[in-house]
Amino acid sequence: MSAPRVLIIEGDLAEAQNLEEAIFEIPERNESATAPDNASSTGSGLSRRYWWSARVLHASALEGGLEAVRDEAADLVLLNPALEERGGLEAYRRIKILAPELPVILLLDSPADEGIGRLALREGAQDAMLKSRCDWESLAHAMENALERGRLVKAMWKTFLLDAQTGLPNRQGFTYLASTLQAASRAAETPLRMMVAASTSGSAATEDEVARAAESLRACAGLFDLVGRLGTGQFGILSADLDVAEMKDRIKECEPDLTLRWSEWRPDPDSREGLDSIDRLITGTEMLLDQSMFAARAVQ
Secondary structure, three states: OOOOEEEEEOOOHHHHHHHHHHHHHHHHHHHHHOOHHHOOEOOOOOEHHHHHOOEEEEEOOHHHHHHHHHOOOOOEEEEOOOOOOOOOHHHHHHHHHHOOOOOEEEEEOOHHHHHHHHHHHHOOOOEEEEHHHOOHHHHHHHHHHHHHHHHHHHHHHHHHHEOOOOOOEOHHHHHHHHHHHHHHHHHOOOOOEEEEEEEOOHHHOOHHHHHHHHHHHHHHOOOOOEEEEEEOOEEEEEEOOOOHHHHHHHHHHHOOOOOEEEEEEOOOOOOOOOHHHHHHHHHHHHHHHHHHHHHHHHHO
């Protein structure tokens, strides 16, 4: 089993250092707590060498943590949701949107944060623990369980909710994550804009065209945006900050030869509709694209 990569997202440097020390002290403390014939393993079965060789990263702000998540630099995240910007449940949701299969453990500062922990557990967090009640043994147990469950979740996403060719969420996965992004945007009072980009080749787009478009859209979208593959040559982008004009400019810089057709729909920011509105948002934007393509053919 390869060494775990643990990302700590914690605004307090001293707290982050304490967590890192606790991870590396798991083998030593467990060695003194186990009998000689069990000295090669932790209480839950992983070897001491497994934790000795752990790679620990630290991000003091959510944006830095998301960059590490986007770069696939972590197998597990320890998150303090009490961040200065985009803290609380939104911090967890942003990680989930970017890497839905990545296991996250919330480490809470006080009992007042337990409500955030319970909501995050309902939305897929692996665990939520109060720092004041968290010792090396409970932390080790939580991390090992999270890594094991994370492997199962990752297998599920790869099988059912990710597009195998591009690695982006497929239509079903995009719809699921869009509901999470919608909840985060409402909490932050930042209305979303839905965009659909389609290859000019339509359903006849080649694998190379699809791959180029997927990579360009992923590179040009922001850290807080959701990108997915909706069909053969069609992609969805959900964003609070970008519009079609900005996306076109960004793509022109990184892929000047890539030509895409676009449509855009910004729904009523006061809407409080649930998941069904996400389906309508996607299909409505696709209809706008179809209408623009039909009008373009009529002109020709």
